[in-house]
Amino acid sequence: MDWLQVWVLALVQGLTEFLPISSAAHLILVPVLTAWEDQGLAFDVAIHVGTLVAIVAYFRHEVAVVTRAWVRQVGGNGATPESMLAWAVIFGTLPAALAGLIFAGVIEAHLRSPLVIATTTIGFALLLWLADWRGRGSRDEFGIRWRDILIVGGAQALALIPGTSRSGITMTAALLLGFSRRAAARYSFLLAIPIIALAGGYQTLQLVQAPPDTVNWLQIGIGAIVSGVAAWLSVHWFLKLIERIGMLPFVVYRLILGIILLWIFL
Template identity: 50%
Template sequence: MLWYHIAVLALIQGLTEFLPISSSAHLILPSQLLNWPDQGLAFDVAVHVGTLIAVVSYFWKDLWKIATGWVTGLVQRKVDQTSKLGWCIILGTIPAGLCGVLFESFIEEHFRTIEVIAYTTIGFGILLWLSDKYFPAQKNESQLGYLSGFLIGCAQALALIPGTSRSGVTMTAARAMGFDRQTAARFSFLLSVPLILAAGGLKLVELMGSDVAVDWNALIWGVLISAISAYLCIYFFLKWLNSMGFLPFLFYRLALGAILLVIINSGS
């Protein structure tokens, strides 16, 4: 990988992992549109580590409070708001985990195409905007329950399809259930932690079992760039979300989808 490949791909991962525009789609496109070499398994692990560092660093106080509250609730056999949020994260992680185990190979084989990315980018972008515009924001994080956490997790499983956006589809589901923007975004980010950890762990196990040569320079820069860009992305997204809403992301997704469709039609 050339230095600008490393910088651009790590930046793409860092910025798009938490914005509702699909990181998987943006990481597929450079190789398919620009004929860049595939970044490889080791680099995938590196940028996953970077985004995990970012979200854990940003929410470490919340995560510590949730983890200790969940353990305390388990030991004392009682449920408070903090332990309930921990259970919601666990319940929300199960659907995507199961679907990943069962369908990832099929999706990798049949859905990693520019055409699929174009239609999912447009379709799920419209759903995000509709859920934000037409569903009232009546609920906050204290009203997040087991069923709503599980249903948001079921929506998260759809993000296995490239172009859907994990953060986008979970925020769509949360807003459609009446949760305010901040709650939708915060729970989406908290819900990403076990999933990114699991995905990165699986890729690491796969990497350790392969004989791929490791470019440590590329990996270090990949971790640093993705971590810094992801942290800044989370900070500014949460800061500006209430004022800007999701409309800018709809425009971006519509434009990107339209460009991809033009590329597809011009090449056919």
């Protein structure tokens, strides 16, 4: 793997992980469109760790607050909006985790093609546009209810299909439930923490079980740092601009990308 590939893949992962445009789709498509050799599992683990560190660092205050509230509730001090948000992150993760365990093999074998990505990219772009147009609610993430958790968590499971976008589908569901754009994004980003950690843990287990291979630790380290910095900046600017620009720019991007993919691969 050369250094151009390291930088491109790390930037793609970092910039797209938390935007509603599907990082998985981009990481599948980059090698297809460039004919690069597979970057290897160790590099995939590194760039996911980079984005995980970035999102935890960005939301370190919120993570600390909801964790303390959850611990106090478990200890018998009563429920609060902050402890409810912690439960929302925990239970909102379960559908995707279970679906991943059950359907990972099927998805890997049959749903990672450019045409599937093109279809889901376009289809879920239109659904995101509809949610943004119809939603525009005022609810925040601390007012989340069990019905919301079930719906958003179920939507997150759909993101196992490449091209769906985990952040995109969870924001879509939250917008349809009446959350504000910013609250929908913030809940989606908090949901990303356990799901990325679980995915990274699964990849690490695969890496440990795989035959020993030569690893370029400098490339691994640079990839993790680049993806982390890119992810932090992506989240920061998305939250600053989302109430002003809405989801339309991302919808348009997805539609253009999907059409280009259909033109290339049909």
